[in-house]
Amino acid sequence: MAKTIKQALGEGAFRVNGKLWIESNGKRFFGPGPVELLELIDQTGSINQAAKKMKLSYKKAWEIVNNLNTMAAQPLVITSTGGEKGGGSTISEEARQLISYHRSLRERFQAFLDKESAKLG
Amino acid sequence: MAKTIKQALGEGAFRVNGKLWIESNGKRFFGPGPVELLELIDQTGSINQAAKKMKLSYKKAWEIVNNLNTMAAQPLVITSTGGEKGGGSTISEEARQLISYHRSLRERFQAFLDKESAKLG
DNA sequence: AATCGTTATATATTTATGGGTATAACGAAA
DNA sequence: TTTCGTTATACCCATAAATATATAACGATT
Numbered sequence: 371m372a373k374t375i376k377q378a379l380g381e382g383a384f385r386v387n388g389k390l391w392i393e394s395n396g397k398r399f400f401g402p403g404p405v406e407l408l409e410l411i412d413q414t415g416s417i418n419q420a421a422k423k424m425k426l427s428y429k430k431a432w433e434i435v436n437n438l439n440t441m442a443a444q445p446l447v448i449t450s451t452g453g454e455k456g457g458g459s460t461i462s463e464e465a466r467q468l469i470s471y472h473r474s475l476r477e478r479f480q481a482f483l484d485k486e487s488a489k490l491g
Numbered sequence: 492m493a494k495t496i497k498q499a500l501g502e503g504a505f506r507v508n509g510k511l512w513i514e515s516n517g518k519r520f521f522g523p524g525p526v527e528l529l530e531l532i533d534q535t536g537s538i539n540q541a542a543k544k545m546k547l548s549y550k551k552a553w554e555i556v557n558n559l560n561t562m563a564a565q566p567l568v569i570t571s572t573g574g575e576k577g578g579g580s581t582i583s584e585e586a587r588q589l590i591s592y593h594r595s596l597r598e599r600f601q602a603f604l605d606k607e608s609a610k611l612g
Numbered sequence: 613a614a615t616c617g618t619t620a621t622a623t624a625t626t627t628a629t630g631g632g633t634a635t636a637a638c639g640a641a642a
Numbered sequence: 643t644t645t646c647g648t649t650a651t652a653c654c655c656a657t658a659a660a661t662a663t664a665t666a667a668c669g670a671t672t
Contacts, residue, residue, distance in 0.1 A: 375588050375592050377565065377585060377588075378563055378565055378586070378589055379515075379589075385515075386511060386512075386513055386514075386596065387511075388512060388600075389509050389510050390507060390508075391509060392500075392505055392507055392611070393506060393508050394505045395504055416617085416618070417618080417619070418617080418618060427661060428619090428620095429620095429660095429661080429662090430660075442499055442500060443499065444498065446499070449619060450618085450619080451667070451668040451669075452617095452667080453617095453618085453668080453670045454617095454669085454670045454671055455616075456618035456619080457617070457619055459618090464498060464499030467498075468496060468499055468500075471496050475607060479509075482600075482603055486596060486599070490513070539648060539649080550630085550632090550651090553650070553651090570649060571648085571649080572637070572638040572648060572649045572650080573637080573638030573639030573646095573647095574640045574647090575639085575646080575647095576640085576646080576647060576648075577639090577646055577647025578638070578648040578649055579647090579649090580649085
């Protein structure tokens with residue numbers, strides 16, 4: 371009698387999980403972290419404040435922003451220094467498109483994961 | 492006029508990629524690395540030789556094996572010490588089931604990634 | 613000119629990860 | 643009892659990654 375996957379795994383809460391991202395030439399470009407950061411920049415108008423809300427160092431947040439702007443054809447974050455409020459940042463229309471696409475992508479991925487996980491239980 | 496994803500990304504070779512694994516209570520349990528290791532243990536009859544073929548330290552390989560055996564309901568690797576050849580290891584029927592399932596899972600995942608990537612080009 | 617909070621950048625420090633090395637235990641066979 | 647290659651485990655070190663700290667530049671407003 372052939373052993374089943376369920377016998378191998380037992381009754382633990384096993385499930386299929388994973389991560390998705392968009393890459394270019396093998397270099398990771400766009401994942402959940404950047405998406406959240408972009409949304410918070412949009413809400414706060416500042417990389418600095420967005421980083422704090424994500425409990426990220428400003429440096430790390432800036433690196434993410436810089437990477438996004440370097441790899442994309444069009445800048446995703448528009449930054450400005452100086453001025454009354456010291457400067458600030460906004461996100462571009464292209465960024466909104468990417469966020470929207472990524473959201474729907476994640477929904478499809480979640481459905482995939484749920485379907486696969488069901489096979490284990 | 493709304494900007495498209497293609498405009499945001501430009502003509503670079505962007506694609507959707509990702510990683511999959513099986514987890515239990517949030518702890519990663521089974522991924523591509525363990526699968527390859529199990530297959531090599533099956534071929535060589537030894538954790539030590541399997542580690543060398545994967546260019547992995549024996550220590551790391553043993554940790555993977557130990558983790559697999561600890562988390563699964565049934566042992567996936569059966570080890571023995573001493574004897575004519577110093578000992579050795581074999582994989583269980585449950586391990587073969589998991590390898591087989593994981594292979595088909597990855598095929599379905601790859602199809603998902605290809606389908607999503609096509610939307611970017 | 614002084615002020616403000618931000619962007620932008622360099623440098624140092626701490627933390628995590630993996631690898632290297634060493635060693636004991638094992639048990640069948642000679 | 644000696645030999646063998648393996649499993650099993652502890653300990654230290656090197657490299658990488660995340661984090662912390664410090665500082666300059668910016669420019670509209672006052």
